[in-house]
Amino acid sequence: MQLKTFNVYDNQNKAVQDAFDMLTAKIHINNSQKKLKTFALTSCRPGEGKTSLAISLAISIAHSGWRVLLVDGDMRKPTASKRLSKETQMGLADYLAGKIEFSEAVSETNITNLFYFACGTDCLNPVELLCSARFQELINKARSRYDFVLFDTPALEIVADANIIASNVEATLIVVEAGSTSLVNIKRVKEQLENLNANILGVVLNKVKKHEYKRYFSSYNYFHKKNGFFKNLLKKKKTYSRVENVAAKENAAKL
Numbered sequence: 664m665q666l667k668t669f670n671v672y673d674n675q676n677k678a679v680q681d682a683f684d685m686l687t688a689k690i691h692i693n694n695s696q697k698k699l700k701t702f703a704l705t706s707c708r709p710g711e712g713k714t715s716l717a718i719s720l721a722i723s724i725a726h727s728g729w730r731v732l733l734v735d736g737d738m739r740k741p742t743a744s745k746r747l748s749k750e751t752q753m754g755l756a757d758y759l760a761g762k763i764e765f766s767e768a769v770s771e772t773n774i775t776n777l778f779y780f781a782c783g784t785d786c787l788n789p790v791e792l793l794c795s796a797r798f799q800e801l802i803n804k805a806r807s808r809y810d811f812v813l814f815d816t817p818a819l820e821i822v823a824d825a826n827i828i829a830s831n832v833e834a835t836l837i838v839v840e841a842g843s844t845s846l847v848n849i850k851r852v853k854e855q856l857e858n859l860n861a862n863i864l865g866v867v868l869n870k871v872k873k874h875e876y877k878r879y880f881s882s883y884n885y886f887h888k889k890n891g892f893f894k895n896l897l898k899k900k901k902t903y904s905r906v907e908n909v910a911a912k913e914n915a916a917k918l
């Protein structure tokens with residue numbers, strides 16, 4: 664294991680934490696019989712919130728006492744733009760290229776039970792690497808060592824990487840930016856994933872406007888008033904993730 668310990672920002676906002684706890688709970692409920700361990704988080708377009716969701720979901724699951732490995736499967740982004748590893752860090756690309764072993768690629772984090780597998784360095788051929796036997800090996804090793812393995816991926820409409828990851832893991836969550844991604848786009852990526860035999864677990868509606876969030880959760884203030892959170896509601900332009908139709912393959916099928 665790499666000696667480096669990553670500091671992961673644990674969001675202290677109660678409403679945001681609640682949304683992720685709810686998503687974690689839904690995954691657990693859905694998972695009680697299926698025992699799915701490997702998940703991909705993807706979206707139609709860039710910037711819909713995959714990385715933010717992957718980090719927050721991983722934290723929430725780790726807080727529940729499960730060992731979680733968060734894998735940065737977006738090998739195309741320069742390391743400098745990464746949320747967790749701004750400096751060069753060996754990881755996925757290096758492991759897949761056979762330069763390092765699994766245990767060397769995994770880093771500890773400041774959050775108990777949360778481990779991080781960086782995207783790695785200088786990756787010129789992500790598709791080739793993801794199609795290799797070494798990727799299968801990685802999934803098998805991660806499966807046997809962790810309770811949950813979350814793959815953050817690039818957007819589906821940009822490159823093939825997320826399609827390959829989604830077709831190799833047990834379940835895929837599609838992150839959708841509220842009020843931005845069209846139904847046509849969602850339907851297209853749904854068909855795209857289904858053609859690859861990916862198991863779509865559900866859709867997470869992200870960046871929901873505060874007033875809409877409150878419309879869905881009418882007792883929202885009940886929990887937060889005491890902590891002074893109510894004051895924050897007056898600030899403009901805050902958005903929260905909201906869990907939408909997780910574990911609802913049936914709903915996804917209606918798209």
Ligand SMILES: Nc1ncnc2c1ncn2[C@@H]1O[C@H](COP(=O)(O)OP(=O)(O)OP(=O)(O)O)[C@@H](O)[C@H]1O
Pocket residue numbers: 706708709710711712713714715716737816817818869870871902903904
């Ligand atoms: N629920 C949210 N509310 C407000 N802003 C958000 C939310 N989720 C993500 N963001 C913001 O949206 C931007 C994009 O988020 P993020 O990097 O997680 O998206 P992404 O889908 O991983 O992007 P990319 O496809 O480029 O990897 C960031 O500035 C992030 O802070």
Ligand SMILES: [Mg+2]
Pocket residue numbers: 713714715737815816
């Ligand atoms: Mg990202």
